[in-house]
């Protein structure tokens with residue numbers, strides 16, 4: 001009889017990129033210890049002071065372009081290459097380290113640092129250069145309407161129809177490096193579990209969502225995830 005390999009959905013957060021030298025949001029040296037969330041990561045802040053918000057994300061872009069993937073990103077790529085079933089990545093991260101690690105099937109639900117969206121026509125501009133209040137949309141040619149393609153508080157997430165299907169169809173749900181305080185991503189584990197998935201949490205510590213995970217793997221993801229993938233693939237091969 002043909003063997004069935006359950007789909008795997010992996011939710012990643014800032015913690016997976018911490019060992020690439022990128023700050024998380026809510027850690028002791030987190031991004032938001034130095035600036036107020038309300039000043040940069042809300043749609044109101046953007047409309048109030050677009051120059052400030054563009055400057056903030058242009059600066060972040062110049063850092064993220066230099067970042068390189070770590071063993072946790074590479075372990076996911078290995079899993080995608082060697083596991084016979086589907087492995088999908090749902091990331092809250094705006095960095096592109098999953099892409100740099102060679103992964104595929106990546107859904108950036110909170111946007112991407114290297115993109116801007118035109119608020120006039122919806123065109124997505126891909127650029128690692130600065131985007132400002134002067135930038136002209138290459139599609140509708142309207143100036144001053146480009147917003148970083150980052151999902152701010154109060155905005156809808158991207159790819160949610162697809163993500164909803166992935167969560168309901170996966171047999172294994174893995175969360176890596178997310179505090180589980182930002183919704184709706186914080187609720188993904190519940191959706192997956194209610195639909196029958198086995199659930200795993202990789203984090204430095206147990207999160208407020210810990211109740212919904214069948215297994216916690218505590219420690220730095222750059223160490224714990226490659227070990228898990230190695231053991232998991234061996235188990236698949238040996239039946």
Ligand code: BJW
Pocket residue numbers: 012013014015016018019024025026027030041092093094110150151152153154155156157176177178179180181182183184202203204205207219220221222
């Ligand atoms: C390691 C590690 C290592 C470290 N190894 N681990 C329901 C209830 C309550 C509120 C809401 C709700 N539904 C919606 C809301 C409102 C709001 C929300 O969630 N508020 C809460 C904060 C209270 N959500 C929204 O507004 C969302 N939109 C939405 O729901 O639309 C529909 C709607 C609209 C209007 C009204 C109602 C509904 C949008 C959320 C957008 C989030 N955007 C941000 C900012 C992007 C800007 C930027 O990049 O600068 O995305 S918020 C920020 O948090 C960022 C992240 O993606 C996100 C999650 O953070 P993450 O990744 O979890 O990072 P940390 O720092 O929190 O945690 C890191 C973890 O890693 C820690 O646990 C460490 O231990 C661990 N770690 N090193 C393993 N080496």
